[in-house]
Amino acid sequence: MxxxxxxxxxxxxxxxxxxxxxxxxxxxxxxxxxxxxxxxxxxxxxxxxxxxxxxPSYITEKVIEYIASDGIIHSLDMYAGAKSEFITTLQEKILKPRGLKYKVMFPGPTGTNAVEAAIKLARKVTGRSSVFSLMGAFHGMTLGALALTTDKASRKGSGVNLSNVEHIPAPYYLNNTFDTIGYLEEILTDDHSGIDTPAAIIIETVQAEGGVYVLDDKFLRDLREFCTKHDILLIVDDIQVGCGRTGYFFSFERAGIVPDIVVLSKSIGGCGMPLSVVLLKDRLDVFNPGEHNGTFRGFQLSMVSGKAGIEMFINEDxxxxxxxxxxxxxxxxxxxxxxxxxxxxxxxxxxxxxxxxxxxxxxxxxxxxxxxxxxxxxxxxxxxxxxxxxxxxxxxxxxxxxxxxxxxxxxxxxxxx
Ligand SMILES: Cc1ncc(COP(=O)(O)O)c(C=O)c1O
Missing domain, CATH: 3.90.1150.10 (Aspartate Aminotransferase, domain 1)
Structure with missing residues (x-):
């Protein structure tokens, strides 16, 4: 061929x-x-x-069985059996054992869909428009996510101003000496900085597309504390390094922090099936019914493979x-x-x-x-x-x-x- x-x-x-x-x-x-x-x-x-x-045979066999049994494939956000089982498995096998209490939102099948939903939600909850992301970040290619993304080549394609985002130097700037938290503290307390308090700060705990930069545990804890102090939502984008990649299901577990919002995609689909989720604290569940929408939020085959992926994560340790x-x-x-x-x-x-x-x-x-x-x-x-x-x-x-x-x-x- x-x-x-x-x-x-x-x-x-x-x-x-x-x-x-x-x-x-x-x-x-x-x-x-x-x-x-x-x-x-x-x-x-x-x-x-x-x-x-x-x-992976464990996952693909479940998918084949599901198709062969005429299981529902597409159902928007109607209640469906496969989705019920995916949510239950995520709650029982992943969230509860880690003491995490999140609601689950299905924003559409891709990572960038999850990022868009997360920042839109953060803006609605706080009434603020700006979001901070770190220099070196990659969060996706649709306009909202692209504004957070930093590489010039991707940003150039937008054709419009990428707005409502401030980029903050990551701790590895200035030869690993940059005091990101000190800088954040100063710009938000200085009434002449010209920078408004953001709705949220979004990070990847390991900047993957940015060149594999691991943010250390102390930085993650300090950032969590900083966000709480200033009433800013902390969003962790675990799209690429979640689902076990760092040795923990969630990459932030190593620092013992709890983000306000977590976005997952990629491997949450189990075997390469399109699925993404936004995990949000109860108090943030403020979208009106249908306020964030999309035809492919309920792709049940991904729920089947996603559930099997979680089982595989546990069964195979x-x-x-x-x-x-x-x-x-x-x-x-x-x-x-x-x-x-x-x-x-x-x-x-x-x-x-x-x-x-x-x-x-x-x-x-x-x-x-x-x-x-x-x-x-x-x-x-x-x-x-x-x-x-x-x-x-x-x-x-x-x-x-x-x-x-x-x-x-x-x-x-x-x-x-
Ligand atoms: C950390 C991170 N966020 C978001 C995305 C965007 O995901 P998608 O390509 O599914 O839109 C990616 C994709 O590489 C990613 O690595």
Whole structure:
């Protein structure tokens, strides 16, 4: 199968395919095959939508059973059995054991839908228009979410002013010395700062698209305290690093904080099915019926796969698996990759999301090309696409994990020779 049809008919906006210009036809676990039956190891995993790998049998079997039994597929936000089971599983197996009390809102199937709903809700609750996001953030591509997103290339496409957002330097600014909380405190208490108190501050606890920057536990706790003190809502965008990626179901658990609103998408759909949710504290449940709407908020197949994904997370003790594999990756990077790095190149990460920062997009691209030529699918992130983003499935075998890391080592050697 050739790429002819895509080159001829698909919009120029297509992007990932340009890095891996083959036609993929089949996938299982951490493996993906192209139309020539060439096998690749996948360290990209749908940008975080496939935490449990491709087509995990436990999940796909439930989906097949559901279709075969003529279960409801589409039902807007009518009451439906699959949705009832998804909500119950989320409440009983994830939220209650963590002492979290949230209502669940279904905003539409994508991550950016969840972000839009969250900031719209925060604005309605507080009556304030501005939202703060951190420099380096990625929160989606529709106008509201895009205003929070920071990379120039994405913002340029908006065609209008991106407004009602202030961007705050992240703690890793000024060579990891920036006092983000001190800065926030000053701009909100100085009556000459020109900056109004926002409705909410939205963060990713690990800036993934921004280049794999992990915000430390103390910062997260201080930010929680700051938001409470100033009556600002704290929104955690766990779309990419939630659902186990950091070794906890929610990425903020490591800091022991409770956000006011949490947005989830990608792997909450279990096996790559479109699903997103907004989790909100009871007191924030102020939308009138239908005030936020959308035809595909009730895609029941995603509820089936999402419920099965949560079950898999628990049954296979994915959190412990991630903590074990985190050690393998971290020690490999320290022992095998660090000695190969030059100048100010570095690696960063947590759980099963790591980045090798080449500080140069051309070098990172060379590493990606080397990996692809050696049957490893891996993506870039960060400023100038200079970071090779390592994101294996959370249930990858240790053998496959080491196999992929060895390819990355050879890529770094070839780039830095
Ligand atoms: C942290 C974060 N928020 C939001 C989004 C947007 O999600 P979607 O692409 O499903 O709209 C992404 C996508 O990569 C993301 O990583």
């Amino acid at each position: 050739s790429d002819e049809v895509f080159l001829k008919y698909e919009s120029n906006v297509r992007s990932y395919c340009r890095k891996w210009p083959v036609v993929f036809t089949k996938a299982k676990g951490s493996k993906i095959w192209d139309s020539n039956n060439k096998e690749y190891l996948d360290f990209f995993n749908g940008a975080g939508a496939l935490n449990y790998g491709h087509n 994915v959190a412990s698996q991630v903590k074990k594999k985190e050690k393998i990756v971290e020690s490999f990077l320290k022992k095998e990759i660090k000695p190969l790095l030059k100048n100010n190149q570095e690696y960063r990460g947590i759980g099963l999301i790591w980045g090798i920062d080449f500080k140069d997009g051309k070098l990172a691209r060379k590493a990606l090309d080397y990996c692809f030529a050696n049957n490893l699918i891996i993506e870039l992130a960060g400023r100038g696409d200079s970071v090779l983003k390592i994101m294996p499935s959370l249930v990858i075998s240790e053998e496959e994990l080491k196999q992929g890391l060895e390819i990355i080592k050879k890529a770094v050697m070839s780039v830095n020779k």
